[in-house]
Amino acid sequence: MGSSNHGTTVDSFLSNQSAKVFVAGHRGLVGSAIVRKLQQLGFTNLLLRTHAELDLTRQTDVDAFFAAEKPQFVILAAAKVGGIHANKTYPADFIAINLQIQTNVIDSSYRHGVKKLLFLGSSCIYPKFAPQPITEEALLTGPLEPTNEWYAVAKIAGIKMCQGYRLQHGFDAISGMPTNLYGPYDNFHPENSHVLPALIRRFHEAKVSGAKEVVVWGTGSPLREFLHVDDLADGVVFLMDKYSGLVHVNVGSGKEVTIKELAELVKEVVGFEGELVWDTSKPDGTPRKLMDSSKLAELGWVPKIALKEGLVDTYKWYLENVKQ
Ligand SMILES: NC(=O)C1=CN([C@@H]2O[C@H](COP(=O)(O)OP(=O)(O)OC[C@H]3O[C@@H](n4cnc5c(N)ncnc54)[C@H](OP(=O)(O)O)[C@@H]3O)[C@@H](O)[C@H]2O)C=CC1
Numbered sequence: 001m002g003s004s005n006h007g008t009t010v011d012s013f014l015s016n017q018s019a020k021v022f023v024a025g026h027r028g029l030v031g032s033a034i035v036r037k038l039q040q041l042g043f044t045n046l047l048l049r050t051h052a053e054l055d056l057t058r059q060t061d062v063d064a065f066f067a068a069e070k071p072q073f074v075i076l077a078a079a080k081v082g083g084i085h086a087n088k089t090y091p092a093d094f095i096a097i098n099l100q101i102q103t104n105v106i107d108s109s110y111r112h113g114v115k116k117l118l119f120l121g122s123s124c125i126y127p128k129f130a131p132q133p134i135t136e137e138a139l140l141t142g143p144l145e146p147t148n149e150w151y152a153v154a155k156i157a158g159i160k161m162c163q164g165y166r167l168q169h170g171f172d173a174i175s176g177m178p179t180n181l182y183g184p185y186d187n188f189h190p191e192n193s194h195v196l197p198a199l200i201r202r203f204h205e206a207k208v209s210g211a212k213e214v215v216v217w218g219t220g221s222p223l224r225e226f227l228h229v230d231d232l233a234d235g236v237v238f239l240m241d242k243y244s245g246l247v248h249v250n251v252g253s254g255k256e257v258t259i260k261e262l263a264e265l266v267k268e269v270v271g272f273e274g275e276l277v278w279d280t281s282k283p284d285g286t287p288r289k290l291m292d293s294s295k296l297a298e299l300g301w302v303p304k305i306a307l308k309e310g311l312v313d314t315y316k317w318y319l320e321n322v323k324q
């Protein structure tokens with residue numbers, strides 16, 4: 001028994017909660033949500049390593065870890081991740097670290113008998129001007145968004161590596177492409193984070209200090225699709241259980257807002273009463289990246305958490321866990 005590479009899995013991921021599952025990057029936004037989800041589902045044998053315990057860029061160490069631990073399933077949520085400014089500022093890190101982590105983990109997983117692996121990419125893999133909503137077929141049909149092309153090229157290589165190992169070796173490696181995510185354990189760094197946690201922090205600090213205005217980057221016109229990370233974790237488990245195809249799968253909410261609408265919503269949720277000021281010297285990035293997630297919907301999965309509800313929940317988490 002095992003997994004077929006024709007779109008259905010024979011041995012279901014959810015049929016054995018004592019299976020050894022390596023969640024790489026378990027302290028990050030996505031990895032921590034996946035751990036919460038698996039624990040809720042009764043998984044008892046999660047294999048977890050911090051960055052300090054196992055640096056996934058080190059091929060020899062990764063291979064020794066797989067040889068010793070022999071996980072049955074791998075969910076790869078470790079990566080060099082950041083928002084538009086971080087991607088622009090550290091292009092070497094974004095391409096090199098991501099290529100190293102994913103190459104080491106995917107190759108060692110195959111060679112040490114992992115039954116199934118899920119790799120996470122991102123909606124930035126698609127061309128900057130892809131037709132909207134973006135289907136999986138838009139991959140490699142046009143030029144990338146320049147602010148994050150190094151990260152995107154690494155992520156595209158990860159998709160292709162999963163496909164290559166499936167085609168050549170029959171390894172059950174799948175890829176999920178999440179849209180912009182947010183939630184507990186996000187990175188709230190003032191410059192290097194994504195827009196949603198950056199704005200929660202900036203509006204909160206402005207409220208506390210009594211500032212009259214908050215600066216928001218760009219023109220406010222770009223559109224972004226946001227998904228709560230608990231929905232993503234649910235979708236990841238669904239894909240681990242139900243999908244074993246060659247093609248990567250979009251995981252989005254199907255709902256988009258302009259950055260101006262997002263900023264107004266964060267302002268309301270945080271309770272800041274001053275003005276917004278737009279810093280147009282900062283990049284807008286891609287104008288729009290709404291994904292078409294109908295492939296996943298047809299498989300039987302849809303998200304549940306609305307943006308406002310998720311924002312309220314994330315601000316509460318920020319107040320309880322991050323603010324000084
Ligand atoms: N956040 C988002 O909006 C989106 C994220 N994704 C994808 O989801 C995945 C997870 O992202 P997210 O949770 O946001 O990222 P985070 O930065 O929150 O978490 C990444 C995790 O990877 C770990 N890590 C990084 N480098 C190494 C290394 N060399 N060795 C071991 N561990 C390492 C980090 O540990 P440490 O902090 O200690 O370095 C951290 O725990 C990524 O593949 C990303 O591309 C996709 C779309 C959107």
Ligand SMILES: C[C@H]1O[C@H](OP(=O)(O)OP(=O)(O)OC[C@H]2O[C@@H](n3cnc4c(=O)[nH]c(N)nc43)[C@H](O)[C@@H]2O)[C@@H](O)[C@@H](O)C1=O
Binds near residue numbers: 083087
């Ligand atoms: C998930 C995705 O995330 C990255 O792409 P992005 O969607 O452009 O990500 P972002 O969240 O950083 O910005 C979204 C928009 O918001 C605006 N914006 C306003 N004010 C702030 C602000 O204060 N911080 C940030 N970061 N952006 C701001 C910003 O100017 C832009 O128009 C990829 O590099 C890549 O990592 C990737 O795959």
